[in-house]
Amino acid sequence: SQELEQSPQSLIVQEGKNLTINCTSSKTLYGLYWYKQKYGEGLIFLMMLQKGGEEKSHEKITAKLDEKKQQSSLHITASQPSHAGIYLCGADEAAGNKLTFGGGTRVLVKP
Amino acid sequence: DGGITQSPKYLFRKEGQNVTLSCEQNLNHDAMYWYRQDPGQGLRLIYYSQIVNDFQKGDIAEGYSVSREKKESFPLTVTSAQKNPTAFYLCASSIIPGGFLVYGYTFGSGTRLTVV
Numbered sequence: 001s002q003e004l005e006q007s008p009q010s011l012i013v014q015e016g017k018n019l020t021i022n023c024t025s026s027k028t029l030y031g032l033y034w035y036k037q038k039y040g041e042g043l044i045f046l047m048m049l050q051k052g053g054e055e056k057s058h059e060k061i062t063a064k065l066d067e068k069k070q071q072s073s074l075h076i077t078a079s080q081p082s083h084a085g086i087y088l089c090g091a092d093e094a095a096g097n098k099l100t101f102g103g104g105t106r107v108l109v110k111p
Numbered sequence: 112d113g114g115i116t117q118s119p120k121y122l123f124r125k126e127g128q129n130v131t132l133s134c135e136q137n138l139n140h141d142a143m144y145w146y147r148q149d150p151g152q153g154l155r156l157i158y159y160s161q162i163v164n165d166f167q168k169g170d171i172a173e174g175y176s177v178s179r180e181k182k183e184s185f186p187l188t189v190t191s192a193q194k195n196p197t198a199f200y201l202c203a204s205s206i207i208p209g210g211f212l213v214y215g216y217t218f219g220s221g222t223r224l225t226v227v
Contacts, residue, residue: 006153040199042218048215098169103153
């Protein structure tokens with residue numbers, strides 16, 4: 001089955017600083033999804049990427065999928081305390097109709 | 112408002128007991144999923160269902176059972192055969208137009224199960 005590696009596992013950033021989270025697959029990604037989770041809660045959808053080289057932005061969060069469709073990055077610009085949480089990438093296997101998730105990245109923003 | 116509801120939010124189980132976690136959605140989604148999340152880890156797939164009266168095992172199905180008698184409901188039973196059931200359980204649903212996952216999942220708010 002597909003494996004997704006996220007890095008780093010955790011990071012602490014000063015408020016106002018930028019941060020980047022990476023998600024790497026052993027196989028070609030047919031769809032890559034980024035979610036955010038507050039502790040003890042469900043996952044909130046952030047963005048979906050499907051095409052090689054695709055880039056999407058929403059407010060201060062930008063996600064990219066590389067041309068080979070095996071690596072994605074999530075970049076937060078000028079981080080705020082509201083950006084704290086766990087970020088998870090998920091990917092679907094071709095025609096599998098189910099998502100495999102990375103281990104998550106725990107983000108803490110220091111005021 | 113449409114959404115996916117999990118209940119209860121917290122559940123305590125004694126050793127040797129079976130417990131059932133509820134998951135209901137009113138989004139008219141075709142597919143439903145159960146995941147388990149352990150502290151500091153990602154999500155692992157337990158079971159999923161794409162149509163009523165049909166479901167498939169995920170990566171860690173042992174010790175769990177499900178049913179899909181209605182499109183809206185996908186309850187998960189944690190049986191006494193599951194040796195380490197303490198975890199956070201998440202239910203999700205999705206539409207699969209043309210048989211393909213296109214829009215990702217909508218998640219419930221989770222149930223935290225603790226063995227006492």
